[in-house]
Amino acid sequence: MTMQERRRKDRGPKGRPLDDAALGEVRALLGARERRRDLLIEFLHLIQDEYGCLSAAHLRALAHEMRLAQAEVYEVATFYDHFDVAKEGETSPPALTIRVCDSISCMLAGAETLVTALQKGVDRSAVRVVRAPCMGRCAGAPAARIGDHEVDHATADGLLEMAKKGETGVVVPAYTGLAAYRADGGYQLLEKVRKGEVTADALMETMQNAGLRGLGGAGFPSGKKWQFVRSYPGPRLMSINGDEGEPGTFKDRVYLERDPHRTLEGALIAAHAVEAERIYFYMRDEYPAVLSILRTEIAALEAAGLARPGFIELRRGAGAYICGEESAMLESIEGKRGLPRNRPPYIAEVGLFGRPTLNHNVETLWWIRDIVEKGAEWFAGLGKPGHPGIRSWSVSGRVKNPGVKMAPAGITVRELIEDHCGGMADGHTFKAYLPGGASGGILPASMGDIPLDFGGELAKQGAFVGSHAIVVFSDKDSAKAATVNLLKFFKHESCGQCTPCREGTGKMVALLQKDGALNETALRDLETVMRDASICGLGQAAPNPVNHLLTHFREEL
Ligand SMILES: Cc1cc2nc3c(=O)[nH]c(=O)nc-3n(C[C@H](O)[C@H](O)[C@H](O)COP(=O)(O)O)c2cc1C
Numbered sequence: 022m023t024m025q026e027r028r029r030k031d032r033g034p035k036g037r038p039l040d041d042a043a044l045g046e047v048r049a050l051l052g053a054r055e056r057r058r059d060l061l062i063e064f065l066h067l068i069q070d071e072y073g074c075l076s077a078a079h080l081r082a083l084a085h086e087m088r089l090a091q092a093e094v095y096e097v098a099t100f101y102d103h104f105d106v107a108k109e110g111e112t113s114p115p116a117l118t119i120r121v122c123d124s125i126s127c128m129l130a131g132a133e134t135l136v137t138a139l140q141k142g143v144d145r146s147a148v149r150v151v152r153a154p155c156m157g158r159c160a161g162a163p164a165a166r167i168g169d170h171e172v173d174h175a176t177a178d179g180l181l182e183m184a185k186k187g188e189t190g191v192v193v194p195a196y197t198g199l200a201a202y203r204a205d206g207g208y209q210l211l212e213k214v215r216k217g218e219v220t221a222d223a224l225m226e227t228m229q230n231a232g233l234r235g236l237g238g239a240g241f242p243s244g245k246k247w248q249f250v251r252s253y254p255g256p257r258l259m260s261i262n263g264d265e266g267e268p269g270t271f272k273d274r275v276y277l278e279r280d281p282h283r284t285l286e287g288a289l290i291a292a293h294a295v296e297a298e299r300i301y302f303y304m305r306d307e308y309p310a311v312l313s314i315l316r317t318e319i320a321a322l323e324a325a326g327l328a329r330p331g332f333i334e335l336r337r338g339a340g341a342y343i344c345g346e347e348s349a350m351l352e353s354i355e356g357k358r359g360l361p362r363n364r365p366p367y368i369a370e371v372g373l374f375g376r377p378t379l380n381h382n383v384e385t386l387w388w389i390r391d392i393v394e395k396g397a398e399w400f401a402g403l404g405k406p407g408h409p410g411i412r413s414w415s416v417s418g419r420v421k422n423p424g425v426k427m428a429p430a431g432i433t434v435r436e437l438i439e440d441h442c443g444g445m446a447d448g449h450t451f452k453a454y455l456p457g458g459a460s461g462g463i464l465p466a467s468m469g470d471i472p473l474d475f476g477g478e479l480a481k482q483g484a485f486v487g488s489h490a491i492v493v494f495s496d497k498d499s500a501k502a503a504t505v506n507l508l509k510f511f512k513h514e515s516c517g518q519c520t521p522c523r524e525g526t527g528k529m530v531a532l533l534q535k536d537g538a539l540n541e542t543a544l545r546d547l548e549t550v551m552r553d554a555s556i557c558g559l560g561q562a563a564p565n566p567v568n569h570l571l572t573h574f575r576e577e578l
């Protein structure tokens with residue numbers, strides 16, 4: 022082969038000649054769909070679902086069909102973990118993928134041993150075993166996914182048996198469908214709002230009096246957010262954040278798998294209040310059952326005339342934690358890599374496709390109907406004194422009964438463990454906890470009486486409650502091992518846009534894993550630069566567990 026031929030072969034999809042067969046296949050898959058730029062990720066899913074991977078020929082054909090540069094299609098495809106981009110000459114991956122969650126709660130439950138056993142047991146030509154970030158099944162750790170089948174308390178033997186029997190399809194749990202939801206008074210509030218019997222001003226006032234705050238992690242007052250969005254001239258849009266990637270968080274999945282219409286009604290009410298022209302529901306690809314439920318129920322809403330066709334557009338994520346950050350999510354909905362935007366402007370002013378955008382977490386919207394029907398005082402009164410509201414705590418780790426616990430804002434972790442989780446698991450003594458998933462830091466049991474809420478004492482300790490994901494550790498666990506697990510996650514998920522986060526997360530992992538005494542000076546330097554100079558919350562919060570390790574768990578160093 023000449024040098025020129027070799028170069029041509031190595032250069033990937035860029036400059037690759039168009040393959041007529043691949044173009045025909047892509048056209049057949051896309052059918053009559055509009056070739057919109059923002060649908061790029063949806064189209065990549067279509068191809069991958071059909072052919073098991075994204076070949077260079079298909080990427081080339083898709084670029085041609087959408088009139089995009091090949092590099093643009095390639096950079097989007099390679100940004101997302103769930104896309105398997107097969108390089109020139111590479112064979113496609115095995116037909117079946119088993120994903121094993123290696124996030125913090127699953128690590129405690131033996132995910133590492135599970136991966137090793139699976140790798141020994143599978144026929145690698147037919148099945149591949151990959152590690153995956155949090156699957157939102159922490160209460161059933163260790164969690165895995167075989168094909169589209171989500172599995173709790175996974176064992177190697179069980180998964181291998183399922184592979185043999187072909188039990189790899191999506192399993193949709195029983196849930197409240199549209200008819201049952203309406204029979205229970207569902208969508209009556211929406212109708213009142215649409216008829217003007219309940220005004221946008223009244224809704225915003227109720228939200229504010231209730232003290233409803235954004236439950237995606239940032240805790241911004243919801244009523245105020247609606248006011249901001251309405252203050253910018255239309256046309257406006259709305260998005261629902263169903264990315265739920267924060268390790269240890271699984272409340273959104275549980276609500277959508279049980280009662281999806283409560284969120285959908287909340288969304289339609291919010292959209293009406295801010296006069297949004299359309300709702301984009303961004304749902305993570307890690308939840309195939311939820312995706313299936315949403316497809317069915319959005320179609321049911323359209324058929325019932327409660328939402329006009331296309332008003333709620335479901336978008337499927339592709340395995341990138343950073344796409345939970347709202348501006349990155351909007352980029353992803355626009356069909357691009359999920360790179361967080363610089364602020365200002367905030368998305369309430371310049372959001373999706375440059376329009377003022379109202380974005381809410383799944384659970385924030387889930388509460389709207391109850392708050393309006395039962396009253397702001399009812400909701401506010403459910404919290405501890407000084408902490409209005411009730412929250413959905415995703416609790417996992419070394420407790421007897423993990424799960425989503427409805428409990429007051431301002432509760433302490435000790436109360437959660439004792440009063441809501443049946444105490445610590447047998448043989449385990451409470452040692453430490455994550456108050457807010459991977460990002461919120463790691464605190465010792467001696468700080469187990471801090472009220473858990475946005476700001477307050479928790480913030481003084483350099484921690485935060487975020488998405489209310491509580492992971493409980495015991496005397497059998499190492500805070501250092503937990504910190505390494507969390508930092509590896511951030512390293513993997515950093516979008517790479519800014520140097521302090523991209524390099525800092527990797528350097529922290531290396532320093533923590535290095536033999537000998539810890540280089541605390543270097544870790545503290547990295548912490549400062551990451552906090553001060555990262556664009557988004559990922560890079561700013563990633564040093565939290567390291568800070569706490571160095572401050573509260575010195576005996577482990
Ligand atoms: C790194 C990062 C990841 C995030 N992931 C999520 C997520 O998975 N789901 C979510 O609702 N919000 C997430 N957020 C918060 C969103 O940016 C945003 O604040 C939220 O969706 C707003 O909705 P809310 O006001 O209803 O909470 C994340 C933020 C950051 C910085």
Ligand code: SF4
Pocket residue numbers: 343360361514515516517518519520522523555556557558559560561
């Ligand atoms: S802080 Fe990290 S994740 Fe956020 S924009 Fe910078 S590199 Fe990307």
